[in-house]
Amino acid sequence: MELKLRPMVSSDAGTFAGWASDPVFRAHAGWSEDATFEDLAEWWAAHIANPGPHLIRLSAVFGDDVVGYVDTHGDAEETRELGFVVGPSSRWGQGWGTLAASAGVEYGFEVLGLSSLWAEAVEANVGSLRVLERIGMTPIGTGDEDVFLGAKSTYSRFMLSRQDWARRQ
Numbered sequence: 496m497e498l499k500l501r502p503m504v505s506s507d508a509g510t511f512a513g514w515a516s517d518p519v520f521r522a523h524a525g526w527s528e529d530a531t532f533e534d535l536a537e538w539w540a541a542h543i544a545n546p547g548p549h550l551i552r553l554s555a556v557f558g559d560d561v562v563g564y565v566d567t568h569g570d571a572e573e574t575r576e577l578g579f580v581v582g583p584s585s586r587w588g589q590g591w592g593t594l595a596a597s598a599g600v601e602y603g604f605e606v607l608g609l610s611s612l613w614a615e616a617v618e619a620n621v622g623s624l625r626v627l628e629r630i631g632m633t634p635i636g637t638g639d640e641d642v643f644l645g646a647k648s649t650y651s652r653f654m655l656s657r658q659d660w661a662r663r664q
């Protein structure tokens with residue numbers, strides 16, 4: 496069995512909404528503390544039905560379990576931003592983030608035919624930086640400042656070209 500990406504389905508809404516009951520997940524992912532399960536399930540159901548024109552968001556599944564999601568964002572032909580989330584936090588540190596992000600990269604290059612993918616994470620988000628490094632992304636500079644776990648932190652930006660990715664396969 497391996498981690499796979501598939502289109503989100505309406506029943507995923509409850510899974511994602513359920514992750515919000517995990518305070519560690521919520522704090523790291525920057526999800527609101529105020530939304531109820533019902534609010535979030537409704538938001539996710541609407542989002543799954545209509546994610547908007549520039550976002551492709553896929554569930555990362557292992558067997559019957561939804562372990563996270565991956566997205567590409569942007570309207571450029573050649574490049575998109577890669578994002579990835581693993582939930583709940585009890586799943587962290589077991590390699591799911593790396594597997595999900597790698598599958599997102601493969602999707603971006605093999606299915607979308609992109610030339611490059613970029614990503615960013617605040618310097619304090621050590622798990623995310625580790626995943627970006629492990630999937631072969633190269634640092635390309637810094638971005639804006641944001642608040643992560645209550646402290647200010649600056650975004651580091653990364654890029655992976657299709658050629659560099661292909662060379663690593």
Ligand SMILES: CC(C)(COP(=O)(O)OP(=O)(O)OC[C@H]1O[C@@H](n2cnc3c(N)ncnc32)[C@H](O)[C@@H]1OP(=O)(O)O)[C@@H](O)C(=O)NCCC(=O)NCCS
Binds near residue numbers: 524593594625
């Ligand atoms: C970032 C995220 C996807 C990582 O998922 P994961 O399943 O833990 O990823 P992996 O297990 O593949 O790798 C995480 C690595 O970071 C390390 N790590 C995680 N938190 C850490 C911390 N606070 N300090 C040091 N290392 C840390 C882990 O030990 C692991 O490295 P290792 O395998 O070399 O030990 C997950 O934490 C998450 O969903 N966070 C919230 C959303 C988010 O930040 N998404 C990324 C936005 S760019």
